[in-house]
Amino acid sequence: MNENYDMLAKCLYGFEPVLARELRHLGAQNVKEGVRNVKFKGDKGFMYKANLALRTAIRILVPIETFILRNEDDLYNYLSKVSWEKYLNETGTLAIHSSVNSQIFSNSHYVSLRSKDAIVDYFRRKYHKRPSIDIRHPDVQFDIHIQNNTCTVSLDSSGESLHKRGYRSDTNIAPINxxxxxxxxxxxxxxxxxxxxxxxxxxxxxxxxxxxxxxxxxxxINRQEFAFEKWQDYDEDLFSLIHDSLLKRIRxxxxxxxxxxxxxxxxxxxxxxxxxxxxxxxxxxxxxxxxxxxxxxxxxxxxxxxxxxxxxxxxxxxxxxxxxxxxxxxxxxxxxxxxxxxxxxxxxxxxxxxxxxxxxxxxxxxxxxxxxxxxxxxxxxxxxxxxxxxxx
The missing domain is CATH 3.40.50.150 (Vaccinia Virus protein VP39)
Structure with missing residues (x-):
């Protein structure tokens, strides 16, 4: 059986209670509302289900590392010690999205660049090879969030924002998300x-x-792909089982x-x-x-x-x-x-x-x-x- 682990669903401001109700209805555990996000617990199958079924989530993140920063150098130093091969192949591709609300860092783009350097240098030192950057269709998309002096590194299981359902080909001026x-x-x-x-x-x-x-x-249900489908531990049979079980509930x-x-x-x-x-x-x-x-x-x-x-x-x-x-x-x-x-x-x-x-x-x-x-x-x-x- 897959073990439960912490996840975080991002949402629009003001919709935290709506998303929390959705998560509870789906069967999430330890649901806790934040600001523009809701934290919860579930297993791998639930992570697949959340991406498929949640209507008010923008993306589903899986935190993998959390550490305290004292200065700029700590970001590179801590990230250099993470065992990145658990998530990414040395010849694979990655993308990094960063968000920052901190006195240590003021520029999210700089955080993304330093994080990329740490990950690439880790592979170069250990395997003499390095992964490449692919902002469109990476094998793994990492999310770096720095709040004050706390840095959280997550895997982005969704990829493109979940508002991109896959059905809308024609739009008017300023269509609603x-x-x-x-x-x-x-x-x-x-x-x-x-x-x-x-x-x-x-x-x-x-x-x-x-x-x-x-x-x-x-x-x-109309989306062509999710980021987790490129992960090393992707279980296609489990995903198909979750997908089909949701289809059976259509009325x-x-x-x-x-x-x-x-x-x-x-x-x-x-x-x-x-x-x-x-x-x-x-x-x-x-x-x-x-x-x-x-x-x-x-x-x-x-x-x-x-x-x-x-x-x-x-x-x-x-x-x-x-x-x-x-x-x-x-x-x-x-x-x-x-x-x-x-x-x-x-x-x-x-x-x-x-x-x-x-x-x-x-x-x-x-x-x-x-x-x-x-x-x-x-x-x-x-x-x-x-x-x-x-x-x-």
Missing amino acids: EVLAAGLILMTGYDGSQHFIDPMCGSGTLLIEAAMIANNIPAN NNEKKIMGFDKAPSAVRKAQNNVSNASLEDFISVDRKNFFVEDCPVEGNVIVLFNPPYGERLTVNVPVFYREIGDTLKQHYPDTNVWLITSDFNTGLKNVGLRTSRKIKVFNGKLECRFVKYEMYAGSRKAKKQDDQNKAN
């Missing part, structure tokens, strides 16, 4: 038991992530998942991406103008959209957001509406609706607000009175 999209959807409480609408769907990312959640499809969800956009080019791109993800049976994408169309479905409905904002917006911001509020009041009664925007001053203030939740998130470097509006057919007071009458 797949990991961010999945995190927002999970924050709404969506689980497939509700209808889901994105009335400004763009290239369809929110729709696809929602359909994968509704049908319990592993987030990264067929019958609730509606609908996307609209008024731009024909956006509709085509969304349809192409839905097709790439093989989700045509679960998602409909149509050309419609949100501002003039009624909500097309009744019942338990979640509306989630990413309206244009920041550099993507070429219209009058206050007017645009006021029209969003008016449309929701007139055409989307009895729905739970969520939207993300960085225009939380000139934009959100003009929606004219009371938020029931407001969450700080980031879309790239843009600070945003993810807000919820509970829409009623009539006034909030009337809705509250109606609920009380039903209870009595």
